[in-house]
Amino acid sequence: MSLEIQNLEDLLGILILVVSSKRVISKNRLKHRIKSICEGNFCVDGRDFDGTIKSMVEEGLVIDYGGSIRLTEKGARISSEWKSFLYKDEPVLEIVVGIADGSITSLIVIISLLIAGLTSKVALIASLLSLAVVALTNFSSFLLGGMTEDLADLATLQNLIAYSLSDIPDTGERKRALLLTRGIFNLLRAKRGRFSIYASLACGAITFFSGIIPLAMFLLLPNPIDVLLSLLTIGVMIGVFLVYYRSRKTKMPWNIIVFQTVVVIAVAVTVSLLLSSYI
Numbered sequence: 001m002s003l004e005i006q007n008l009e010d011l012l013g014i015l016i017l018v019v020s021s022k023r024v025i026s027k028n029r030l031k032h033r034i035k036s037i038c039e040g041n042f043c044v045d046g047r048d049f050d051g052t053i054k055s056m057v058e059e060g061l062v063i064d065y066g067g068s069i070r071l072t073e074k075g076a077r078i079s080s081e082w083k084s085f086l087y088k089d090e091p092v093l094e095i096v097v098g099i100a101d102g103s104i105t106s107l108i109v110i111i112s113l114l115i116a117g118l119t120s121k122v123a124l125i126a127s128l129l130s131l132a133v134v135a136l137t138n139f140s141s142f143l144l145g146g147m148t149e150d151l152a153d154l155a156t157l158q159n160l161i162a163y164s165l166s167d168i169p170d171t172g173e174r175k176r177a178l179l180l181t182r183g184i185f186n187l188l189r190a191k192r193g194r195f196s197i198y199a200s201l202a203c204g205a206i207t208f209f210s211g212i213i214p215l216a217m218f219l220l221l222p223n224p225i226d227v228l229l230s231l232l233t234i235g236v237m238i239g240v241f242l243v244y245y246r247s248r249k250t251k252m253p254w255n256i257i258v259f260q261t262v263v264v265i266a267v268a269v270t271v272s273l274l275l276s277s278y279i
Contacts, residue, residue, distance in 0.1 A: 005161050006168075009052045011184075015034065021071060091202050098204070099241055102210030105130055107269055109215060111269070
């Protein structure tokens with residue numbers, strides 16, 4: 001199967017990979033799902049479907065049991081990559097931003113409270129307001145920005161695929177391929193729209209809770225345990241969760257990730273404290 005989508009078989013093969021799994025699925029169910037994606041119009045005939053399955057079997061992507069199929073190990077790996085690319089179903093950016101913003105906010109608030117010497121009641125109100133503002137800002141920004149970015153990316157990708165499929169010499173196959181493309185991207189828009197809402201909620205929640213935990217320790221525990229445990233908790237969030245998550249996703253050495261993370265957070269905290277001193 002070519003990674004470049006040049007004909008109906010390439011497009012159908014990717015769709016079969018995405019909607020299938022290592023569990024057995026009947027061919028009739030696959031055809032029904034394709035028909036639903038085509039908005040009730042069966043844009044893939046039996047010859048297209050059988051030819052695509054045969055090609056995928058030859059490439060070691062699926063096992064054909066006659067009336068049903070399932071993905072091989074190779075097919076499952078490629079399926080996972082296509083799902084990750086098309087669905088964008090893991091909030092990588094939102095998790096990183098949530099942990100970073102929550103940790104930075106709590107660190108700035110704790111240092112500011114130590115400098116200002118505010119009472120517990122005033123400190124509690126200031127802390128909650130600061131975290132709530134950052135969390136709500138992250139939620140709204142990622143919701144609107146994520147939806148806009150997803151729609152723009154999908155429109156560009158759909159145009160590129162449609163342009164590639166326009167070279168199909170057979171008029172009937174070209175029409176079926178374009179109809180299937182439209183159905184696939186309508187499905188992707190709906191899925192990414194729902195995911196943008198979930199990811200934005202996750203970003204806001206992670207921001208709030210990654211900040212409120214060290215702040216609660218600082219406000220509720222006696223001195224000097226409060227400062228030590230709260231700063232230790234922030235260090236664990238930044239050094240373990242944030243660094244580990246970024247290293248796992250980017251496949252970069254952890255020492256480079258640690259250096260980048262420490263520099264960015266140190267600059268952010270320093271600039272924030274300098275600005276607050278002049279207000």
